[in-house]
Amino acid sequence: MSHHLILRVVAKFLIPLILVYGLYVHFHGEVSPGGGFQAGVLVASAFILHALIFGLNKTRPIARPGVLKAIAAGGVLLYGGTGVAGMLFGGEFLHYGVLAADPVKGQHLGIILIELGVLFTVASVMLLIFYAFAGRQKPEAQ
Amino acid sequence: MSGIEWLGVILLVLGALLGLVGGIGVLRFPDFFTRLHAAGVTDTLATGLFLSGLACLFGDWQATLKLALIFFFVLFTSPTASHALAKAALHGGLKPWKRREDPHG
Numbered sequence: 001m002s003h004h005l006i007l008r009v010v011a012k013f014l015i016p017l018i019l020v021y022g023l024y025v026h027f028h029g030e031v032s033p034g035g036g037f038q039a040g041v042l043v044a045s046a047f048i049l050h051a052l053i054f055g056l057n058k059t060r061p062i063a064r065p066g067v068l069k070a071i072a073a074g075g076v077l078l079y080g081g082t083g084v085a086g087m088l089f090g091g092e093f094l095h096y097g098v099l100a101a102d103p104v105k106g107q108h109l110g111i112i113l114i115e116l117g118v119l120f121t122v123a124s125v126m127l128l129i130f131y132a133f134a135g136r137q138k139p140e141a142q
Numbered sequence: 143m144s145g146i147e148w149l150g151v152i153l154l155v156l157g158a159l160l161g162l163v164g165g166i167g168v169l170r171f172p173d174f175f176t177r178l179h180a181a182g183v184t185d186t187l188a189t190g191l192f193l194s195g196l197a198c199l200f201g202d203w204q205a206t207l208k209l210a211l212i213f214f215f216v217l218f219t220s221p222t223a224s225h226a227l228a229k230a231a232l233h234g235g236l237k238p239w240k241r242r243e244d245p246h247g
Contacts, residue, residue: 004226004229006222006225007222007225007226010218010219010222013218014215014218014219017215
């Protein structure tokens with residue numbers, strides 16, 4: 001794949017923009033279509049594009065499977081932790097209104113935090129599934 | 143309707159006609175490369191016409207900025223996708239179609 005000059009140039013230019021667009025979809029998901037899941041898929045697609053153009057051996061050191069597993073677990077922890085934080089501040093599980101002094105601000109904060117957890121988990125699990133399929137070797141001849 | 147709305151409608155109709163021409167080209171051309179040509183060339187211009195027509199109809203600078211960004215991305219990704227497809231087909235050993243030398247052969 002090292003001789004695909006046009007693909008490499010366009011991919012280098014597009015990958016950061018795809019990541020920024022993923023974050024836009026995440027933070028704008030509150031008021032427009034979008035949210036953590038879609039943003040996670042977009043972030044994962046940036047890395048998958050990198051793997052398709054530059055090869056899996058170049059992508060694996062950037063996004064290591066071990067780190068991705070930790071991020072996937074951390075996203076679930078962030079989601080659950082936000083819910084438990086609502087309980088600790090005196091509300092129900094996943095009650096965002098008590099997270100800040102102003103209930104509306106608390107709701108903004110809560111939804112952004114749990115969607116961030118969804119983004120982390122979805123992006124890293126998508127990449128791990130991609131690694132699992134793309135790294136599969138041909139079965140040994142019997 | 144005001145002049146700018148008519149301009150938007152005309153641009154949308156032109157874009158739709160161009161998309162139709164591209165679709166007919168994809169159906170009627172003889173082989174993969176010519177079909178890719180029909181799809182790739184018309185898609186970029188049709189998208190540009192659609193997006194500028196929508197920008198005229200919205201008349202709102204935020205929507206126009208988003209449409210301009212979409213056009214910018216399509217301008218880069220659509221020819222790159224066509225290039226990648228054509229290159230993959232050529233490397234895969236697909237021979238481009240040629241008109242036969244003698245019409246009776």
